[in-house]
Amino acid sequence: MLKVFSYLKSYKLSIVIALSLMLTELVVELWHPLLMAHIIDDGIIGEDLSAVLRWGGIMVVLALIGFAAGIVNSFFAAHVSQSFGFDLRKHVFGKIQTFSFANFNKFPASTLITRLTSDVNQLQNIIFMGLRILMRAPLLMLGGLVMALIVNAKLALVLVLVTPVLLVFLLWIMNKGFTLFRLVQERLDTTNGVLRESLIGMRLIKAFVRFGHEVRRFTKANDDLMDRMIAALRLVELTLPLLLLVMNLSILYILWSGNRAIGSDSAEVGEIVAIVNYTLRITGAFSVVSLILTSVSRAKASGQRLAAVLDTKVDIVDSDEVNGDLCVKTGKLSFENVSFCYPDTDTPVLGSVSFTVQPGETLAIMGATGAGKSTLFQLIPRLYDVNGGTIKLDDADIRYFPLESLRMGIGFVPQEALLFTGTVRENIRWGNERASEDEMIEAARRAQIHETIMKLPKQYDTVIGQKGVNLSGGQKQRLSVARALIRKPNLLLLDDSTSALDAKTEANLLAALKEHQCTTLIITQKISTAMEADKIILLEEGRVLAEGGHEQLLHSSPLYRQIVQSQLGEGVAI
Numbered sequence: 001m002l003k004v005f006s007y008l009k010s011y012k013l014s015i016v017i018a019l020s021l022m023l024t025e026l027v028v029e030l031w032h033p034l035l036m037a038h039i040i041d042d043g044i045i046g047e048d049l050s051a052v053l054r055w056g057g058i059m060v061v062l063a064l065i066g067f068a069a070g071i072v073n074s075f076f077a078a079h080v081s082q083s084f085g086f087d088l089r090k091h092v093f094g095k096i097q098t099f100s101f102a103n104f105n106k107f108p109a110s111t112l113i114t115r116l117t118s119d120v121n122q123l124q125n126i127i128f129m130g131l132r133i134l135m136r137a138p139l140l141m142l143g144g145l146v147m148a149l150i151v152n153a154k155l156a157l158v159l160v161l162v163t164p165v166l167l168v169f170l171l172w173i174m175n176k177g178f179t180l181f182r183l184v185q186e187r188l189d190t191t192n193g194v195l196r197e198s199l200i201g202m203r204l205i206k207a208f209v210r211f212g213h214e215v216r217r218f219t220k221a222n223d224d225l226m227d228r229m230i231a232a233l234r235l236v237e238l239t240l241p242l243l244l245l246v247m248n249l250s251i252l253y254i255l256w257s258g259n260r261a262i263g264s265d266s267a268e269v270g271e272i273v274a275i276v277n278y279t280l281r282i283t284g285a286f287s288v289v290s291l292i293l294t295s296v297s298r299a300k301a302s303g304q305r306l307a308a309v310l311d312t313k314v315d316i317v318d319s320d321e322v323n324g325d326l327c328v329k330t331g332k333l334s335f336e337n338v339s340f341c342y343p344d345t346d347t348p349v350l351g352s353v354s355f356t357v358q359p360g361e362t363l364a365i366m367g368a369t370g371a372g373k374s375t376l377f378q379l380i381p382r383l384y385d386v387n388g389g390t391i392k393l394d395d396a397d398i399r400y401f402p403l404e405s406l407r408m409g410i411g412f413v414p415q416e417a418l419l420f421t422g423t424v425r426e427n428i429r430w431g432n433e434r435a436s437e438d439e440m441i442e443a444a445r446r447a448q449i450h451e452t453i454m455k456l457p458k459q460y461d462t463v464i465g466q467k468g469v470n471l472s473g474g475q476k477q478r479l480s481v482a483r484a485l486i487r488k489p490n491l492l493l494l495d496d497s498t499s500a501l502d503a504k505t506e507a508n509l510l511a512a513l514k515e516h517q518c519t520t521l522i523i524t525q526k527i528s529t530a531m532e533a534d535k536i537i538l539l540e541e542g543r544v545l546a547e548g549g550h551e552q553l554l555h556s557s558p559l560y561r562q563i564v565q566s567q568l569g570e571g572v573a574i
């Protein structure tokens with residue numbers, strides 16, 4: 001939690017200025033009842049007009065000073081809170097970029113969005129209020145109490161008894177509220193999650209006419225959020241009427257005992273007016289605290305949620321034995337007895353997988369759905385670490401490579417062709433921003449997408465909608481391939497990335513990849529693609545069932561033969 005607030009350090013001077021101005025306002029506020037007492041006792045009861053004018057004049061000057069201090073304080077409070085929010089969002093976002101997939105399992109996208117938006121906002125609000133009014137409230141209570149005791153200790157005794165009890169009560173409510181508001185933020189995560197899924201899956205929802213179902217799902221999440229919010233608000237809303245009741249009873253007691261004190265000449269009218277005035281200010285301070293109690297409790301819950309993100313241990317980082325000089329050079333890849341199961345699960349997805357791909361070779365990986373093909377790919381750029389065995393690149397354990405240079409040397413085209421909002425140019429150059437225009441066109445040509453791009457309304461400047469909505473599946477796949485090729489990787493991983501291409505385009509793409517001698521691993525379900533590879537491995541339930549060239553497997557693997565015959569017909573010559 002302290003880590004979250006450490007981002008305030010950069011604004012020490014502004015905070016000191018804001019707090020000094022807040023103190024100025026406070027002093028002015030505490031001075032007022034004393035001046036009022038002088039006006040009543042010296043001026044009105046003593047029938048001295050000059051005393052009224054003198055004390056009244058001082059009162060006006062002080063009020064102007066307080067007013068100016070309040071305005072400048074607001075400027076500084078706004079500057080500090082907004083800058084703090086900016087820094088916090090930046091750092092949390094930066095931290096999320098370093099997360100491994102195991103970390104993402106703990107923090108799904110919807111909760112990270114809520115934390116980066118709503119939770120940061122809660123903290124910003126509380127910092128603004130803290131510098132503006134919140135910190136003033138306890139000081140006003142303490143100052144009011146001390147001043148009332150100075151004016152007439154006997155009459156102010158009731159305040160000494162009541163104020164600490166109310167403070168303890170407020171702290172108790174704050175603590176309870178914190179637990180309730182943490183639940184509110186969790187429900188907000190769920191609501192955001194449902195909303196996000198519905199918006200992303202809008203085409204599917206319309207096609208399946210599942211509009212009613214989605215509305216019901218959202219309404220349930222929304223209802224849940226409302227219920228939690230009402231429960232939390234009910235608790236904090238109870239505090240203000242209770243505080244006002246106790247403080248008003250105290251004022252009645254002060255007036256009653258003050259009346260008796262005047263009778264016995266142990267107090268003056270001005271003193272009673274001053275003490276009542278201080279009691280009203282203490283009541284005001286309590287009201288402020290109780291009104292922003294919601295924000296305090298919410299901010300505490302939000303602070304903890306953001307601290308949880310910042311304190312998360314990233315489990316895939318450079319190892320202690322990292323060799324800073326290593327980078328992917330030849331693209332030779334070997335798996336040696338690799339086994340793996342996903343974090344928090346105990347079912348092995350890969351077991352004792354071994355194979356080698358020589359530099360410039362193409363390896364096709366085939367296997368039934370769920371066999372572990374995509375998982376195998378994810379281990380190569382260390383999106384997950386192996387549980388057993390070793391993966392070697394250029395004959396060195398991938399754990400000895402600096403993570404960044406390992407990933408920079410690999411061109412990865414995931415199963416789902418994910419594009420970003422922006423132009424075609426921006427999407428291809430996303431793979432390598434330093435690439436020249438010619439290099440970008442070269443990558444597009446190799447990916448067999450250049451001709452298609454030239455037919456688009458603004459060619460490379462054509463804007464692609466969110467997630468590439470205005471492109472076909474095959475166009476998206478080829479753009480993703482171009483984005484990987486612009487890096488000029490020595491190792492290319494294509495996860496079923498040519499599935500939507502027609503046979504001719506696919507053959508051209510594979511031929512273009514071969515020309516550049518980059519080691520290529522390609523997951524595919526199509527025999528026509530696998531036949532183009534130098535070597536094929538058949539994966540079944542996380543194990544290598546067969547390995548070899550097309551002809552070799554036709555003779556040695558009944559399963560491969562079966563796949564070939566199912567795709568190319570029974571009459572294939574063996």
Ligand SMILES: Nc1ncnc2c1ncn2[C@@H]1O[C@H](COP(=O)(O)OP(=O)(O)OP(=O)(O)O)[C@@H](O)[C@H]1O
Pocket residue numbers: 342345349367368369370371372373374375376415
């Ligand atoms: N993030 C994950 N957490 C836990 N288990 C997972 C995760 N991702 C995949 N799995 C499991 O690992 C197994 C292998 O999945 P993988 O995606 O590697 O298969 P695949 O061979 O690529 O399948 P497909 O051809 O359908 O893409 C499956 O049983 C799947 O349920």
